Amino acid sequence: MHIPFCRTRCVYCDFFLVTRQDLQERFFRALYEETVARLTAFRGRTVQSVHFGGGTPSFVCAGYLKQWLETVAHFISLSDDAEITVEANPEDLTPKKFRDLAALGVNRLSIGVQSFLPGKLGTLGRCHTAEDAVRVTREAMKRFGNVSVDLMCGAEGETAEEWLSDLQCALSIGVPHISIYMLALEKKTLLAQRVKKGLVTLPGEEKQAEMYTIACELLGEQGFEHYEVSNFSKPGFFSRYNLGCWHRESYLGFGPSAHSFCKTGEQERRSANVSSMMRYLASPLEAQAFSEMLSEEARINEQVFLSMRLSSGLGLDFLQRHHKDTGEILETVEKFRAQGLLDVRNGIVKVSQKGFLFADLVAEELMLMKKVSG
Numbered sequence: 001m002h003i004p005f006c007r008t009r010c011v012y013c014d015f016f017l018v019t020r021q022d023l024q025e026r027f028f029r030a031l032y033e034e035t036v037a038r039l040t041a042f043r044g045r046t047v048q049s050v051h052f053g054g055g056t057p058s059f060v061c062a063g064y065l066k067q068w069l070e071t072v073a074h075f076i077s078l079s080d081d082a083e084i085t086v087e088a089n090p091e092d093l094t095p096k097k098f099r100d101l102a103a104l105g106v107n108r109l110s111i112g113v114q115s116f117l118p119g120k121l122g123t124l125g126r127c128h129t130a131e132d133a134v135r136v137t138r139e140a141m142k143r144f145g146n147v148s149v150d151l152m153c154g155a156e157g158e159t160a161e162e163w164l165s166d167l168q169c170a171l172s173i174g175v176p177h178i179s180i181y182m183l184a185l186e187k188k189t190l191l192a193q194r195v196k197k198g199l200v201t202l203p204g205e206e207k208q209a210e211m212y213t214i215a216c217e218l219l220g221e222q223g224f225e226h227y228e229v230s231n232f233s234k235p236g237f238f239s240r241y242n243l244g245c246w247h248r249e250s251y252l253g254f255g256p257s258a259h260s261f262c263k264t265g266e267q268e269r270r271s272a273n274v275s276s277m278m279r280y281l282a283s284p285l286e287a288q289a290f291s292e293m294l295s296e297e298a299r300i301n302e303q304v305f306l307s308m309r310l311s312s313g314l315g316l317d318f319l320q321r322h323h324k325d326t327g328e329i330l331e332t333v334e335k336f337r338a339q340g341l342l343d344v345r346n347g348i349v350k351v352s353q354k355g356f357l358f359a360d361l362v363a364e365e366l367m368l369m370k371k372v373s374g
């Protein structure tokens, strides 16, 4: 569920969201309407995970989330061990909010910490302090145990030592899941404008790659599995929701700009809602921006693209089966293996630690170019 509200917009963020809090009530009414209309077709089904993403789901009243879960329960059931995740920002995690979320059945928190350092939080334009970040992450560990923190590297003036200290702080609190993001300069953000005007200089790609490598090495030493480009987990704490998306399992997205992927028999359909709050509020049942049935080529390419972001990789036989020119694809795999970007073992092709940095590039060369076999 996409909850597109934030207190303010962080300087680097280009997500679809609004900062007009007066729209919350209307938004949730529209969301319930959309949910009822779309879930009718799924009556009786069981789901494995619920993910409240955003935006900032922790920013809105937990009662709204409760009502949505109650609405959903009229149509579908949650599996007994369903993962229910809420993305939260440190400034929202008051003792009351912790209690409210736990009462809803939330069993996993994903906290947008980004940094435990005051200066870095300032340059990122975050609303919380370093003390908030440490305090609520500790508290979340006590109350939920299943906690993920997002950390961002590559902020203005950030050094490798500072990045290391962020990682060590998360480790010292004992979180079992960490998501690492390299600050990307998105067009139309305040940060992009500042960089363009020469007011801000960001660390270059090499520096970012160095920081990413530091994270991979340190977290690996500490028993984290690097299971996706940006995600590291202790055993048993993988994000079920994210893994489901990456493994191309069906999911339904609700709210403006939310995406869905549905498999029905042999057919696979991707769809997305409009990225417009006003259009969504005016007519949540007509808010679809697109809906397309995937061709065989698109399905194969998605499988390749997503698998190259995962430590589980892809069977070599899959590539051989779907490329007409088997010799050519084996040559491409061998080229990346020789460059240290791919590992090939027991018939599985997967990106190496170095390869994670180039996962998209590797995937592009392994994807089909209108060469689907019959």
Ligand code: SF4
Pocket (backbone or CB within 6 Å): 005, 006, 007, 008, 009, 010, 013, 014, 015, 017, 054, 055, 056, 089, 112
């Ligand atoms: S809190 Fe998250 S979603 Fe909201 S503006 Fe900041 S980065 Fe974007």
